[in-house]
Amino acid sequence: MLDGWESGDDQRAKGTDGSDRNTKNLGFAAAVNQGIRKAQGEYVALLNNDVEVDDNWLGNLCKAMSRRKNTFAVSSKMLRVL
Numbered sequence: 001m002l003d004g005w006e007s008g009d010d011q012r013a014k015g016t017d018g019s020d021r022n023t024k025n026l027g028f029a030a031a032v033n034q035g036i037r038k039a040q041g042e043y044v045a046l047l048n049n050d051v052e053v054d055d056n057w058l059g060n061l062c063k064a065m066s067r068r069k070n071t072f073a074v075s076s077k078m079l080r081v082l
Contacts, residue, residue, distance in 0.1 A: 020034070036044050043065060045058060057076060064074040 020038075032046060043062060045061065047053070053076075061074050061076060065071050
């Protein structure tokens with residue numbers, strides 16, 4: 001997990017939960033890019049911490065990715081439940 005703080009090995013520290021922490025805040029996009037660079041799996045899923053997902057959410061996204069060899073990205077439908 002990355003928290004939106006600047007990359008750079010000399011400016012990075014470990015959080016109490018084992019996540020990477022940086023000393024200068026560069027915002028959401030920088031943290032997402034750091035996480036993507038560190039990812040080691042076949043796919044990367046971006047999900048905010050306040051989101052609730054269906055049981056089949058990830059499996060359905062992976063199926064959509066595998067249907068066409070040249071697929072770059074997929075997105076799920078977002079619903080707002082009041």
